[in-house]
Amino acid sequence: MFASACASAAPPVTVSQPWFRYVVAQVPAGGYMTLRNAGSDPAVLTGASSPACGMLMLHRSETKGGADRMAPVKSVAVPPGGALSFAPGGYHLMCMQPRMKPGQSVDVTLTFQGGQTISAAFPVFGPAGKPSEK
Amino acid sequence: MTTSSPRIRRRALLTGLALAAPLAWAQPTLASAWHNIDVAGYVPALSFDMTDATTGKPVTAEDFRGKLVLMYLGYTQCPDVCPLTLQHVAEALQRLGKDAADVRLLFVTVDPDRDTLPVLKQYTAAFSPDFVGLRGDADQIARVARRYRLAYSVTPATKAHPYEVTHSSAIYVFGRDGSPKLLIASLATTSPDIAGTTDDLRRLLHAPKPGLLARLSAMF
Numbered sequence: 001m002f003a004s005a006c007a008s009a010a011p012p013v014t015v016s017q018p019w020f021r022y023v024v025a026q027v028p029a030g031g032y033m034t035l036r037n038a039g040s041d042p043a044v045l046t047g048a049s050s051p052a053c054g055m056l057m058l059h060r061s062e063t064k065g066g067a068d069r070m071a072p073v074k075s076v077a078v079p080p081g082g083a084l085s086f087a088p089g090g091y092h093l094m095c096m097q098p099r100m101k102p103g104q105s106v107d108v109t110l111t112f113q114g115g116q117t118i119s120a121a122f123p124v125f126g127p128a129g130k131p132s133e134k
Numbered sequence: 135m136t137t138s139s140p141r142i143r144r145r146a147l148l149t150g151l152a153l154a155a156p157l158a159w160a161q162p163t164l165a166s167a168w169h170n171i172d173v174a175g176y177v178p179a180l181s182f183d184m185t186d187a188t189t190g191k192p193v194t195a196e197d198f199r200g201k202l203v204l205m206y207l208g209y210t211q212c213p214d215v216c217p218l219t220l221q222h223v224a225e226a227l228q229r230l231g232k233d234a235a236d237v238r239l240l241f242v243t244v245d246p247d248r249d250t251l252p253v254l255k256q257y258t259a260a261f262s263p264d265f266v267g268l269r270g271d272a273d274q275i276a277r278v279a280r281r282y283r284l285a286y287s288v289t290p291a292t293k294a295h296p297y298e299v300t301h302s303s304a305i306y307v308f309g310r311d312g313s314p315k316l317l318i319a320s321l322a323t324t325s326p327d328i329a330g331t332t333d334d335l336r337r338l339l340h341a342p343k344p345g346l347l348a349r350l351s352a353m354f
Contacts, residue, residue: 021217023210024256030213061214067285068215068322069300088218089324095213127260128221 011112012039013078015120018108019130020093022100029100031056031093031108031122032130034085037078044113045076050122052106054097061089070094075113088129102126168337169330170307170316177306177314180205182278184242187254187267195312202237202338203308204318207284207301209245210257215303215322217261222321222328223305224262229332233339236310239265244275244286244301282306309338 018033037043048056058073076091078084086092093108100106105121112118123130179195180203186193195203204223208216220241227234241258243249246269249257254267270278279286284302291297303322307315315338320327 021213023217023260024253026253027210027257028213030217059214063215063303063322065285066302066304066319067300068212068303069298070212070214071298072296087324088214092214127217128224129217 010118011037011043011114011116013037013043013110013112013118015110015118018120018122020095020098020100020106020122020124021088021127021129022098022102022124023127025098029053029095029098029124030088031095032086032088033093033120033122034083035078035110036083037080040080042077042079045078045110046074046113047111048093048108049111050095050106050108052098052100053095054099055095056108057094057096058091059094060091063089100124168316169327169334170318170320173306173314173317175314177317178281179314180308180312181281182242182268182270182274184268184270184274184278185251187251187258187269190251193268198238198240199312200236200310202310202335203312204237204239204305205242205278205282205308206239206305207242207244207279207286209243209299209301210249210253211245212299212301218324219303219305219322220258220261220265222326222331224265225328226321226332226335227262227264229328230335230339233336234264236339237264237335239305240268241265242268242270242275242278244279245288245299246270246272246275247288247290307335307338309341 014036016034016036020029020031022029048058050056058076059070060073061068061070076084102124104124106124107119108122109117109119181195183194206219223239227237230237243254249269251269254269258265258267284304286301289298305318305321307318309315316334318331321331
């Protein structure tokens, strides 16, 4: 499940363990993945898009004092030689108006600072999520 | 939406978790008895007045007497923590097997402007047939939140700020008679105590009915 390079100026970033949690069509689906940066500079993720989503946004959940809140994130840096996980309870992709079904796989394109992009296929799971994530 | 937003913006004084910490401290000898936090005697009995999304009809706490009730405040447009929490509850109910028939999770939306009854119904059904979506007006929701000291806020979008919802992550458990029993904190996290919660729910389900002992002893 590795990202396919897109154009010659692809960033040295790979996507592993991508997946979406889809509940019903009327509510947003949550996307998760791990990004690894093999480069010597931070790779700054600035956006995401997918033909399976009306809009795809970078979000982060936070728990403070027993209350959950979720806020959009403008950008997320993957450290050089390091990794960053989008996982339940933290960073996630928020897919508005999801057009997907469990069992399918949908394409997501990630845009990095400088305009470089990478794409990956995200398998779609139902409300129970990805079995190995439990 | 602009006319209703000031009424919707409310915050309870304490969150469930803030309440939980001193309770856990106050009961050192009983702490090992339950996997979750014992709130018996500390929280009011189950009481609400809302609309049941599965039937579209008004419901009150009385309609759930005889069932073990878990109550969680959330909203459907939450793609991350709410599904995670609900899935953990669904797993605990699966582990209960047949006993789950006597358990209901009440998913109280704090975002009624966007969570219509049909959306709520489909959303809860996607997780478990034992989940019930409840929708109320701003005052009905605020009453429940205040009663159980659960914090929430809904801030409609402006040019400078996106639509934002915050809500307490705690789940309250009420006995078959509506009396407060436990506060579950771990199921909203990525390290949920599903086995422990299943044990607690099973124990509550098989607890002798209140007064049974008194009635038995009265026979002799």
